[in-house]
Amino acid sequence: MRDFFIKGLEIVISVVIVLAAVGIVVAAIGALMGSVPTAPGLPPIEGPLAAAVILIGGALTLLITGGALYLFLGIYANTRRTADALELLITLRR
Numbered sequence: 291m292r293d294f295f296i297k298g299l300e301i302v303i304s305v306v307i308v309l310a311a312v313g314i315v316v317a318a319i320g321a322l323m324g325s326v327p328t329a330p331g332l333p334p335i336e337g338p339l340a341a342a343v344i345l346i347g348g349a350l351t352l353l354i355t356g357g358a359l360y361l362f363l364g365i366y367a368n369t370r371r372t373a374d375a376l377e378l379l380i381t382l383r384r
Contacts, residue, residue, distance in 0.1 A: 300363055307356045314348030 318341040325334035326344075335343065 296363070296366060303356070303359050303363070307352065307359075310348075310352050314345065314352065317348065318342075318344045 321335075321340035321344050322337065325336045326340040327334055
């Protein structure tokens with residue numbers, strides 16, 4: 291039952307990462323079509339510069355977030371394999 295939830299979480303994480311990547315691309319395309327508001331008193335960022343900022347910032351954020359989530363799932367898998375190996379070792383020594 292526990293493995294079902296872990297596999298489900300892995301699928302959900304994959305779907306969220308793909309949707310976030312699509313959202314970043316759509317936001318960059320939207321920035322190409324209009325200006326991006328900034329802090330009061332500063333001029334808005336327009337055109338390709340805004341799209342590049344959104345693409346680079348979004349890609350870095352997605353890479354760090356997705357990497358951390360998959361790292362946590364990998365830690366779970368390694369912990370489970372280590373526990374199974376230790377149980378096997380204890381069984382063989384008896």
